[in-house]
Amino acid sequence: MRSPTDDRPDPDALLAHLQRQEQSEARGRLRIYFGASAGVGKTFAMLQAARHLADQGRAPLIGVVETHGRADTAALLDGLPRLPMRQVDHRGRALPEFDLDGALARLKDQPDALILVDELAHSNVAGSRHPKRWQDVEELLASGISVYTTVNVQHLESLNDVVGGITGVRVQETLPDTFFDRADEVVLVDTPADELLARLKAGKVYQGAQAERAGQHFFRKGNLMALRELALRRTADRVEDDVQAWRSNERIAPVWKTEAAILCAIGPGDEAESVVRSAAQLAQQLAVSWHAVYVETPALHRLPDARRERSLRAVRLAQDLGATTAVLAAQDPAQALAEYAREHNLSKLLMGRGAPSPRRWGSRDLAAHLGRAAPELDLIQVGASATQRSNEDDPGPTFGAAPRRYVWATLACVGVAAVCWPLSHRIANDNIVMLFLLGVVGVAMRWGRGPAVLASFLSVALFDFLFVAPRLSLAVSDVQYVITFVVMLAVGLITGQLTAGLRYEARVSSEREARARGLFELTRELAGALQTEQVVATAEQQLALQFGGRALLHVLDDDDRLQPSPTEETLAVGDRSDAGTARWALDHEQAAGLGTDTLPGSQWFYLPLRAPMRTRGVLALRPGDAQTLMLPERRAQLETAARIAGQALERVHYVEVAQQALLQIESERLRNSLLSALSHDLRTPLAALQGLAETLAKRDLDPGAAETAQAIEQQSLRINAMVHNLLDMARLQSGALKLNRQWQPVDEVIGSSLQLMGTALARHRVVLDVPATLPLVELDAVLIERVLANLLENAAKYTPPGSEIRVIARTHGAGDAGDLSVLSGSHRSSGLNVDGDVVAGRGEMRLSVEDNGPGLPPGREEALFEKFTRGHSESHLPGVGLGLAICRAIMQAHGGRIWAERATPQGGARFSLALPLGEPPALPAFEEDRELQP
Numbered sequence: 001m002r003s004p005t006d007d008r009p010d011p012d013a014l015l016a017h018l019q020r021q022e023q024s025e026a027r028g029r030l031r032i033y034f035g036a037s038a039g040v041g042k043t044f045a046m047l048q049a050a051r052h053l054a055d056q057g058r059a060p061l062i063g064v065v066e067t068h069g070r071a072d073t074a075a076l077l078d079g080l081p082r083l084p085m086r087q088v089d090h091r092g093r094a095l096p097e098f099d100l101d102g103a104l105a106r107l108k109d110q111p112d113a114l115i116l117v118d119e120l121a122h123s124n125v126a127g128s129r130h131p132k133r134w135q136d137v138e139e140l141l142a143s144g145i146s147v148y149t150t151v152n153v154q155h156l157e158s159l160n161d162v163v164g165g166i167t168g169v170r171v172q173e174t175l176p177d178t179f180f181d182r183a184d185e186v187v188l189v190d191t192p193a194d195e196l197l198a199r200l201k202a203g204k205v206y207q208g209a210q211a212e213r214a215g216q217h218f219f220r221k222g223n224l225m226a227l228r229e230l231a232l233r234r235t236a237d238r239v240e241d242d243v244q245a246w247r248s249n250e251r252i253a254p255v256w257k258t259e260a261a262i263l264c265a266i267g268p269g270d271e272a273e274s275v276v277r278s279a280a281q282l283a284q285q286l287a288v289s290w291h292a293v294y295v296e297t298p299a300l301h302r303l304p305d306a307r308r309e310r311s312l313r314a315v316r317l318a319q320d321l322g323a324t325t326a327v328l329a330a331q332d333p334a335q336a337l338a339e340y341a342r343e344h345n346l347s348k349l350l351m352g353r354g355a356p357s358p359r360r361w362g363s364r365d366l367a368a369h370l371g372r373a374a375p376e377l378d379l380i381q382v383g384a385s386a387t388q389r390s391n392e393d394d395p396g397p398t399f400g401a402a403p404r405r406y407v408w409a410t411l412a413c414v415g416v417a418a419v420c421w422p423l424s425h426r427i428a429n430d431n432i433v434m435l436f437l438l439g440v441v442g443v444a445m446r447w448g449r450g451p452a453v454l455a456s457f458l459s460v461a462l463f464d465f466l467f468v469a470p471r472l473s474l475a476v477s478d479v480q481y482v483i484t485f486v487v488m489l490a491v492g493l494i495t496g497q498l499t500a501g502l503r504y505e506a507r508v509s510s511e512r513e514a515r516a517r518g519l520f521e522l523t524r525e526l527a528g529a530l531q532t533e534q535v536v537a538t539a540e541q542q543l544a545l546q547f548g549g550r551a552l553l554h555v556l557d558d559d560d561r562l563q564p565s566p567t568e569e570t571l572a573v574g575d576r577s578d579a580g581t582a583r584w585a586l587d588h589e590q591a592a593g594l595g596t597d598t599l600p601g602s603q604w605f606y607l608p609l610r611a612p613m614r615t616r617g618v619l620a621l622r623p624g625d626a627q628t629l630m631l632p633e634r635r636a637q638l639e640t641a642a643r644i645a646g647q648a649l650e651r652v653h654y655v656e657v658a659q660q661a662l663l664q665i666e667s668e669r670l671r672n673s674l675l676s677a678l679s680h681d682l683r684t685p686l687a688a689l690q691g692l693a694e695t696l697a698k699r700d701l702d703p704g705a706a707e708t709a710q711a712i713e714q715q716s717l718r719i720n721a722m723v724h725n726l727l728d729m730a731r732l733q734s735g736a737l738k739l740n741r742q743w744q745p746v747d748e749v750i751g752s753s754l755q756l757m758g759t760a761l762a763r764h765r766v767v768l769d770v771p772a773t774l775p776l777v778e779l780d781a782v783l784i785e786r787v788l789a790n791l792l793e794n795a796a797k798y799t800p801p802g803s804e805i806r807v808i809a810r811t812h813g814a815g816d817a818g819d820l821s822v823l824s825g826s827h828r829s830s831g832l833n834v835d836g837d838v839v840a841g842r843g844e845m846r847l848s849v850e851d852n853g854p855g856l857p858p859g860r861e862e863a864l865f866e867k868f869t870r871g872h873s874e875s876h877l878p879g880v881g882l883g884l885a886i887c888r889a890i891m892q893a894h895g896g897r898i899w900a901e902r903a904t905p906q907g908g909a910r911f912s913l914a915l916p917l918g919e920p921p922a923l924p925a926f927e928e929d930r931e932l933q934p
Helices: 011-026 042-055 071-075 100-107 133-142 157-167 177-181 193-201 208-216 221-250 272-286 305-320 333-344 363-373 386-390 403-423 429-447 449-467 480-527 532-547 566-570 579-588 626-630 632-698 703-734 746-761 781-797 825-830 883-893
Strands: 030-035 061-064 086-090 093-097 114-117 146-152 185-188 262-266 290-296 324-329 348-352 378-382 550-556 605-610 615-622 742-744 765-769 777-779 804-812 844-851 897-904 907-916
Touching: 030 042, 030 221, 042 071, 042 114, 042 146, 061 100, 100 133, 114 133, 133 146, 157 221, 185 221, 193 221, 262 272, 262 305, 262 333, 272 290, 272 305, 272 348, 272 378, 290 305, 290 333, 305 324, 305 626, 324 333, 324 480, 333 363, 348 363, 363 378, 403 429, 403 449, 429 449, 429 480, 449 480, 480 532, 480 632, 532 550, 532 566, 532 615, 532 632, 550 566, 550 579, 579 605, 579 615, 605 632, 615 632, 626 632, 632 703, 742 746, 746 765, 746 781, 746 804, 746 844, 777 781, 781 804, 781 844, 781 883, 781 907, 883 897, 883 907
Parallel strands: 030 146, 030 185, 061 114, 114 146, 262 290, 262 348, 290 324, 348 378, 765 804
Antiparallel strands: 086 093, 550 615, 605 615, 742 777, 804 844, 844 907, 897 907
């Protein structure tokens, strides 16, 4: 174990630094021009840097840069090499996209290759290699190509909800913070809100009606000031991380007061919790981070359990108030605090102020010692309350705290004297001194520092009294023995102190090693578990061994019900955990039970099993020693073990999901192949059967034969329709269906559907509610007619004769100022995002078919659209359950949606389909910010 005063570099840290350096040399460098919003000048600043490099003979390649019609920005592109955009077909339209393959082919293996890729958070068109542009940049960097790019603060994933709450706009195109943090350089491009609004009015951000809409919605002064603050804070956090990394790499010890971060020193006195609360208030007032540290020295470790528990409660309070907490084991608290402050660059140290006591290390002594150990720190002392001052005379660790240790130390010294007394005439006094020193070392190793000090003085006294002439007297005949006594006492004290310190450090290291070994064994055992039952049994066994007592894992089932552990059935009723408390811990994702603020009187401690995707259950622990959970290190070990168990449960869950998905995919493939083969093989005999039936129906037959021929014809038509449905479903799932999209009026499509139904609706009353002012919709008329015909056929099939069927058409969401588009650039014109979702700003056309029949089965509205799914009351009706599945596949191919619901609370069914509205037919200019398009 390395000494706390050892300032040599950590070999592991050096190795990690070399590995990071090698990786950075192989990768390209990433520079991000970062701003608060559109129009601050990110692209302009990036192009200025590119022009400067071009003047130096290193002209970067322009991959994609959006000028948005700004003449001063476009002028910077003159003379720079440009990469042609790649045209991607998206639903019958050619959309420009960044050509990743062209960039790799042109720049790979070139020294100092650099490319400019604007709008890092942009979403690529479906069919591109990567769904996001930042993934294209990641591939460029991995190939050794450096990149300059731009991004706004609202596109950072961690700030998505914050920006949405400020501006009322939900930004869909986001960038992972991890990628942003991996950037080699972040250049902040900042513009005050008033200046940005002036640029907007002058047409330097957006032009015409778009600038007016932006000023009314997103570009409000309050929004811009808030976004600017977020950008400045995020950049400051990034710079702080860079400063910390530089200090670590350069091994800079003194604290740099770049941030007013606070270190709270928690002591053993009554003022500990008051100091913690004062530190939390000060950190909140300064809006800075803070740490809370408790330094446990050997003397503090020997305090009574009640005193130690009070200090550990203060540590727990600091953690609850948002501090980063740590419990340090050290001989010198001042040195430990100074080193911690320097390691984390904490410039202010806050501590309690109490009267110095001769029996303990007073706070004034500690402050003076800190002033010498770390003169660069700002020391803040918190005054004690009246209650605390009345308790300041509480004794610290004294000789009476553990009298048996001092009794044993006295007996050890007497034992050494008893052994040496009969040998005093045969061995020299020098050797007797060595035996007494050996006894002091043994006392220090066995009982610690205090007994070792007592043993040192007793050894000198016994040696003088029993072995130095005149014997049986403390008088000294030879003055030289005085030097012997002084040296003996000094050696005894120093040896005892060093031995006790090494004993304490060895114990601390042993505890750390035990915690690390426990987590290692838990991870190793859970790595081989392939079933949930194995994870539960292994985790319960390992945690029970590490913490004593009993551990139970309550796991969520497929219906999100918390299942009790199988082990709990073997316990007596009074020894079982509480299901209600476990459910509370799961719902609130907080610890509960023993040692917490929720049901602290419980014997069980409940901790959620958090995993990357979701919480997977609850750990219930009844430790053998309740004080175990008070120690931050043990609490951190337990939380880490719970997270490991949660990740193991999630891994097993997704292994099962993957196996089921593979089985389902294979079953679906075989079924589609079978359906396709059967459908093709059935078409020929069905066509022949239908032709023969038509021929027989045309001949002069007796009534019985004519009726038989007509029945054969009707059944052959029904089977032929089923075969067509099977073929259509196979074509839709294989992707062989190509849309013939044209701009069509919806009233003509509805009329064609009604005409296609023919006599099927003869016994029903059809009511049309279709306004004449509806806009054109881009769609495949034949397929949408098929969808409407299926819905009308269902309405006629499942409602009694004479019932009413309503067909309603409306636009929805168009022109709504509260719904803003989140698309980028030229993708907006289609009214769809790249994933096929409807853009609320463009609006959608909704067509509904309603009836007043018996309605839909409760809770099965979505199940109706699954293949081969029919209602419980449909067995007497013809069909195989493919009509609605085909309708949904057709709507998904159009980028729309379809759903079912009850028409009224009393009954009836409503099937609605929504098609996105667009702007026929020209594409507008590419725009930058996704959140501004209404």
